[in-house]
Amino acid sequence: MSEKHLQTGDVLPPYNGKIRLYAMRFCPYAERAVLVLNAKKLEYDLIFINLDHKPEWIFNFSPRGTVPALEYEQGKAIFDSNIVTTYLDEKYPENPLQASDPLRRAQDKIIVENFAAAQSAYYTAAFNPQALEPSSVEKFHKGLEAFQAELEGRGTKFLHGDEPGWVDYTIWPFLERFEALPLLGKSEFAIDKTKYELLANYIEAMKNVPAVKAYYLSAETHAKFTESRNKGDANYNMLDTSAVCCMRPRKKKE
Amino acid sequence: MSEKHLQTGDVLPPYNGKIRLYAMRFCPYAERAVLVLNAKKLEYDLIFINLDHKPEWIFNFSPRGTVPALEYEQGKAIFDSNIVTTYLDEKYPENPLQASDPLRRAQDKIIVENFAAAQSAYYTAAFNPQALEPSSVEKFHKGLEAFQAELEGRGTKFLHGDEPGWVDYTIWPFLERFEALPLLGKSEFAIDKTKYELLANYIEAMKNVPAVKAYYLSAETHAKFTESRNKGDANYNMLDTSAVCCMRPRKKKE
Structure with missing residues (x-):
């Protein structure tokens, strides 16, 4: 996972065979996809991006540069939180999350x-x-x-x-x-x-x-990010590296 | 099916055991549901409603009074075109319309x-x-x-x-x-x-x-309806009864 939010000019980390989720640490729509990946116990990498200074390559995965986008195969992606979460649930039928009826x-x-x-x-x-x-x-x-x-x-x-x-x-x-x-x-x-x-x-x-x-942030943290964004300088990287480690979904924790 | 668009004050036709679709003849979102009902060869009744003078009971089926809404069982309904069409396709698995992958x-x-x-x-x-x-x-x-x-x-x-x-x-x-x-x-x-x-x-x-x-309307007809709506007096019932008969989905035609 990217420990900082990658931005314009940053290179895309090399693909390592795992599915990759393009996200922003404070984005609720991206969080939907993270939660489903976690609940399905899937292995994945997270790439956080700076939504104010988007890296050029995000548009290869998400035509409007929005998150979440899911790179399900090298260079191939789908986007939109509900489309991504439904896809994940249906592609990986173990631990089904949608109702059967x-x-x-x-x-x-x-x-x-x-x-x-x-x-x-x-x-x-x-x-x-x-x-x-x-x-x-x-x-x-x-x-x-x-x-x-x-x-x-x-x-x-x-x-x-x-x-x-x-x-x-x-x-x-x-x-x-x-x-x-x-x-x-x-x-x-x-x-x-x-x-x-x-x-x-x-x-x-x-x-x-x-x-x-595994991905929860406190009300205080969300409030801090919101305040930074409202000041016109969203502090994407406000969480320190150790905090990012704590967020690492499940792999190390289970 | 209602041959005219029912409006404020009009009574809801008695339920006859068939699934009912609440629609407006010129609404593209409602048409989605009609086409899926037709393609699945399902039996259904259409209830057209006047969207400028909505009958009171529409809100029992569609909380915002929008169409389409599907009364899948007497007094019970779901709404939103994509939710309705996906439901129909999954509830009635014959003639599947969604991709299998x-x-x-x-x-x-x-x-x-x-x-x-x-x-x-x-x-x-x-x-x-x-x-x-x-x-x-x-x-x-x-x-x-x-x-x-x-x-x-x-x-x-x-x-x-x-x-x-x-x-x-x-x-x-x-x-x-x-x-x-x-x-x-x-x-x-x-x-x-x-x-x-x-x-x-x-x-x-x-x-x-x-x-x-079975439900197609010509460009001329759509243009006429649009003009009437733009004049502030949408002509919901501009199609004559015989035309409504022609639209009767499939049952008589096949």
Whole structure:
């Protein structure tokens, strides 16, 4: 894995036969793919890139230069978080993460689709706070309430079941970041443990899932990165090397 | 099927045991679901709704009142065109429309994703022409070129293969409508048969696919509807009853 975010002018590390994920350490969409790779216990390399000064070669893997992109074979890649995670789950059928029932798969996708409004409220609150309207706060909490209602309706520890699945790993990166909002002065986005008891328990349970734990960053860390980005100088490499080691997914840990 | 677009105040027709698709006759997203239902040779009822004066009950099936929504069981529905079409293909495994290879499925989704820029240029040109910029025309043609390059690269009659598949039925509703743009005075959006020889042949081949033919509307019809919508009074019921009969999908025709 690249320990720093590679940028314009940096060379692409030599291909070593493993699948490679192009990511940015703080990107929630890239995190979806990392979590699925971890949960599937796949071997992979991570290449972090600086999204403000993109290395030229990223466009060979991701036509718009977005992350995540997955180099599944030397020089050949697919992109878009949901396309990548679904591909991984179907290409490597061990430890399936999608529901086996087609209707449940559709419902899981609808949960993700419905959660998008809360995500977009989060983005406004974190990165464009002057555009924040009361309706954003409302959308955010409506999204959380709907999510909690799903948890309640399903009655399982995770949305997928006793273990997390595709739907949990797809939503999680945002829940992880939502906890940074009160630290950024946005207390109206706090996830109150009384109102959101079930959701709060779910969040704690997710933090203890090995695939999540290996890549988890604290609310404080997310808040720090957000502040650096809002100052116009996103500090991609703010985590020191030892921290990067800790994030190394699973291989050394298991 | 409802022969007119049902609107605020209209009652929901009684459920008759068949799956029901909530649609709008001119909506390309709803058309995706119709084409997949046709291609899978499923029995279904169509309920057309007026999107400017939505019947109250649509929100029971589609939380944002969008179409398509699929009532797969009385009172229970899923929505979003791609979620609906994928569900149908997986729930009813006969006549599979998605590629069997996970990588090819990912690539098909990427084609759809990449085509979105051309779709959005089409929407601007058709419904918001004063916002049209040279870059829209460029995006439109880039999208067509990329699509044609895929056709060439795959070397098959349809993107899916010898027969159309999910990817073809997902893109088609837009290609059908693109042909209306020159009739709306947008000649820069014409699909020139010399430059786009392969694509033009593909378009003609798609028009002859039974699943498409049963629901196809001419460029003239699409242009007429667009004009009515742009005048602020979308003429949902502009097609006469006999025309609606002709659109009745397959059951009587086969």
